[in-house]
Amino acid sequence: MGDGPPTLWEWIARNWDTGRVGSIRDLLGDHLVMSLVPIVAGLLLALPLGLASVRWRWLYQPTAGVFNVIYALPSLPVFMLLISVTGLSQLTVIIPLTFYAMAVLIPAVVDGLGAVPEHVRQSAVAMGFTPLRRLVQVELPIATPVVLAGLRVVAVSSISLVSVGALIGQGGLGMLFTRAYQNPFLPPVIVGIALIVLLALVADGLLVLAQRLLTPWVRARRAT
Amino acid sequence: MITFDAVTKRYPDGTVAVDALSLEAPTGEITVFVGPSGCGKTTSLRMINRMIDATEGRILLDGVPVQGIDPPTLRRGIGYVIQQAGLFPHRKIVDNIATVPYLLGWDRKKARSRAMELLERVGLDPAMGERYPFQLSGGQQQRVGVARALAADPPVLLMDEPFSAVDPIVRTSLQDELIRLQAELNKTIVFVTHDIDEAIKLGDRVAVLRVGGRLAQLADPKTLLSEPADDFVREFLGRDRGIRRLRFVSTEGMRLRTDLTVTEGSDDPADEPWRLVVTADDRPLGWVSRDRPGTLEPYGTFRPGHDSMRSALDAALLSPSGCAVAVDGEGRVVGVATREALDEALTEAADG
Numbered sequence: 001m002g003d004g005p006p007t008l009w010e011w012i013a014r015n016w017d018t019g020r021v022g023s024i025r026d027l028l029g030d031h032l033v034m035s036l037v038p039i040v041a042g043l044l045l046a047l048p049l050g051l052a053s054v055r056w057r058w059l060y061q062p063t064a065g066v067f068n069v070i071y072a073l074p075s076l077p078v079f080m081l082l083i084s085v086t087g088l089s090q091l092t093v094i095i096p097l098t099f100y101a102m103a104v105l106i107p108a109v110v111d112g113l114g115a116v117p118e119h120v121r122q123s124a125v126a127m128g129f130t131p132l133r134r135l136v137q138v139e140l141p142i143a144t145p146v147v148l149a150g151l152r153v154v155a156v157s158s159i160s161l162v163s164v165g166a167l168i169g170q171g172g173l174g175m176l177f178t179r180a181y182q183n184p185f186l187p188p189v190i191v192g193i194a195l196i197v198l199l200a201l202v203a204d205g206l207l208v209l210a211q212r213l214l215t216p217w218v219r220a221r222r223a224t
Numbered sequence: 225m226i227t228f229d230a231v232t233k234r235y236p237d238g239t240v241a242v243d244a245l246s247l248e249a250p251t252g253e254i255t256v257f258v259g260p261s262g263c264g265k266t267t268s269l270r271m272i273n274r275m276i277d278a279t280e281g282r283i284l285l286d287g288v289p290v291q292g293i294d295p296p297t298l299r300r301g302i303g304y305v306i307q308q309a310g311l312f313p314h315r316k317i318v319d320n321i322a323t324v325p326y327l328l329g330w331d332r333k334k335a336r337s338r339a340m341e342l343l344e345r346v347g348l349d350p351a352m353g354e355r356y357p358f359q360l361s362g363g364q365q366q367r368v369g370v371a372r373a374l375a376a377d378p379p380v381l382l383m384d385e386p387f388s389a390v391d392p393i394v395r396t397s398l399q400d401e402l403i404r405l406q407a408e409l410n411k412t413i414v415f416v417t418h419d420i421d422e423a424i425k426l427g428d429r430v431a432v433l434r435v436g437g438r439l440a441q442l443a444d445p446k447t448l449l450s451e452p453a454d455d456f457v458r459e460f461l462g463r464d465r466g467i468r469r470l471r472f473v474s475t476e477g478m479r480l481r482t483d484l485t486v487t488e489g490s491d492d493p494a495d496e497p498w499r500l501v502v503t504a505d506d507r508p509l510g511w512v513s514r515d516r517p518g519t520l521e522p523y524g525t526f527r528p529g530h531d532s533m534r535s536a537l538d539a540a541l542l543s544p545s546g547c548a549v550a551v552d553g554e555g556r557v558v559g560v561a562t563r564e565a566l567d568e569a570l571t572e573a574a575d576g
Contacts, residue, residue: 123310125275126382127323127372128300141314217314217356 011187022175028195031172034093035159035199041094042101042154043147049102050109051135064107070096071103075164083168093165100161101154108150112143145218148211155203159196173199225251226272226380226412231281233267233437241267242437244281249429251286251379252410256427258417260460264437265416269382272414273302285380300324303373303381303411307389309365311357317343317368318353324376335375342371347401363394367401374409383415387422399425420461424449424468432457446472473533473573475526478566480550480559486512498545506556511545525549528558533573540566 006014017025053060075096082092116139124138163174171178176192179185212219226249233242242264249255257265270276271283274295283290290298303324311320318339319326325335343353346367357365366386373381387395399422406413417423423430424445432440432448434456441453449469452458458465485500488509501509501520510520524539528550539548540561548561561569 117308117310117313119306119308119310120312122275123304123306123369124312126273126299126304126306126310128296128298128327130296133327138312138314142312144314215314217358 005185006187008187008190012191015188024173024176024191024195027173027175028199030090030170031159031162031174031196031199034090034162034165034170034172035097035155035203037094038097038101038158039151039155039203041098042105043151045098046102046105046109050106050113053106053110054113060110064110067099067103067106070099075100075161076167079165079168088169090170092168093162093170097158097161101158104154104157105147105150108147109143112146113139115146116142141215145211145215148207148214152204152207155207156200159200159203163192163196225249225284225286226255226414227282227284227287228268229282229284231268231271231278231283233264233271233276234279240436242271242278245433245437245439246281247431247439247442249412249414251412253428254406254413254415254426256415256417256423256430257433258420258423258427258430258460259433259440260435261418262435263433265418265433266384267437268433269384269414269416272380272382273299273304275299296327300327300376301378301380303376303378305366305369305373305381305383305386307385309357309362309369311365311368311372313357315356316353317355317357317360320357320368321353321371321375323372324378328376338375339371342374343368345374345405346371361394362390363398366390366394366398370398370402370405374405374411379412381411381413383413385416385418388417388419395422402426421468424471432460467534470534470537470570470573471532473569474529475531475533475536475561475569476529478528478536478550478561478569480528480561480565482559484547484560484562485557498547500545500547500549500557500560502557508549508551508557511543511547513544521545523549525551525555526561527551527553528561533569536561536569537566 012024015024017023049063053063078096079092082095086092086095120138120142121134124134129138162172163177165171166174166178173192173195176188180189228245228247231242231245232240234240245264245268257268259265267276271278272285272290274290274293277291311317312323315323318336321339321342322330322335325338326332330338340350340353343350348364348367348371352360352364357368360368366389369386373383387398390398403426415423415426427445429442430445430448431442434440441448441457443451446469448457449461449465449472452461452465461468484496484498485502488501488503495514497514498511500523501512503509508523508525511523512520521544522542523545524542526535526539526548528536530553536548540546540563546563548566549557550559550561552558
């Protein structure tokens with residue numbers, strides 16, 4: 001160590017890539033995995049469950065109820081509970097976050113499909129779409145704006161929630177906060193917060209871009 | 225030809241929507257199903273493309289029972305126009321029109337060029353092809369709906385109250401457009417409406433259905449108006465049946481007077497109560513009364529042989545002179561139908 005504590009930039013330079021576990025780059029990679037997997041897995045699981053809830057209306061209330069209860073559970077005790085099953089692995093964080101994502105995305109899928117006007121559905125049937133083709137080419141595209149709006153909420157909250165995992169040793173960038181707790185030193189906290197916010201902004205920006213590319217007709221509607 | 229052979233639709237709760245319906249919709253003609261709500265007209269229509277399956281009886285498409293055809297395949301061969309157009313909001317107009325060609329696996333380029341051709345055919349600007357449905361008015365959307373139904377050139381077209389969600393002026397122009405298109409295309413069309421005037425205007429044959437899905441009368445519009453089968457049909461047709469029947473009375477050969485017109489600026493030799501002032505190239509300007517020589521009064525025109533007696537009478541009632549101005553296709557005056565001439569024609573119509 002030189003004289004006195006290092007400045008922010010010195011600290012970043014020294015810890016960016018140490019080649020050991022716990023470097024900033026390493027934590028950033030972990031953070032990405034632990035937040036992206038729940039977003040993608042949540043969407044992939046919410047789609048069939050949402051579709052089933054639309055097909056069989058009676059399924060929706062119980063499904064939504066169960067996921068709302070899960071969503072209401074504080075993340076920390078859930079992580080701790082899961083440790084007995086999955087140990088101190090990334091899965092312990094990924095699994096609850098996937099459920100949280102589903103709690104938001106299942107209603108989004110159901111509402112999105114509900115936004116398909118009945119006369120549009122009817123005309124698709126009358127044109128000779130098979131049920132699967134109608135779903136893929138007509139109903140899901142029309143549901144996309146609502147699902148993407150849900151996905152934006154999920155992306156930002158997942159990225160932010162990963163850091164809680166630091167308390168069980170799997171927090172990605174959140175690990176920078178626990179270190180500071182043990183040893184009052186600001187640079188790691190600033191870097192942690194900045195990178196998490198940056199990640200959230202990038203994810204949100206990508207989703208907005210996806211929205212523009214996937215649903216040009218929504219802008220056409222707004223313009224009129 | 226579409227044949228209904230004792231077709232009944234009964235729902236599990238016992239409600240009968242269509243009751244032993246037997247009729248034929250001939251090839252190349254417009255058959256209209258008309259009746260009050262609950263008469264099963266839409267149900268009957270939807271049984272043709274199996275959006276609803278008949279409980280009893282058979283529906284035959286050129287002799288082939290539709291019940292034996294896989295629904296998506298059957299529907300791709302039948303054009304369908306729905307009330308609110310039902311366009312896909314996420315697809316451009318050109319892709320909306322090309323829906324069925326895409327489903328049939330046409331090459332994308334071919335499907336799109338067919339769609340552009342139809343866009344013009346239904347009277348829309350080709351530039352609209354690249355827009356989205358939300359950017360079009362209700363009437364324009366409905367035209368696109370018709371174009372979409374025609375895209376794969378199906379021999380049969382089903383139209384479910386297609387013009388009832390637009391305002392009366394647009395509705396009239398859409399109806400005229402359909403008549404024009406049908407003259408070119410000769411499709412077998414089944415058209416559902418609750419509007420008897422629309423049925424009479426569009427139908428080659430009109431099937432009046434009563435509540436409970438029973439056929440009250442099947443006839444051409446003229447016969448329907450002059451010989452309603454029973455009180456239900458008579459009441460459904462409304463009180464001004466006689467006036468509406470004039471739509472089917474020709475003005476061909478009506479006696480016209482040519483001595484009542486004077487060219488603008490010239491002296492009038494005849495001493496008549498009313499004279500029609502025309503321009504040098506025979507366009508009508510207005511009626512002049514003997515009592516008020518300086519004032520041009522309103523006039524109404526009709527085309528003899530082309531327009532019906534209803535138009536001629538309407539033209540006469542529009543003018544204080546009580547006479548209708550007969551014009552040719554270019555709007556040039558060919559004569560005047562006086563009250564006496566109209567009276568003669570009406571007497572003939574009443575007798576015939």
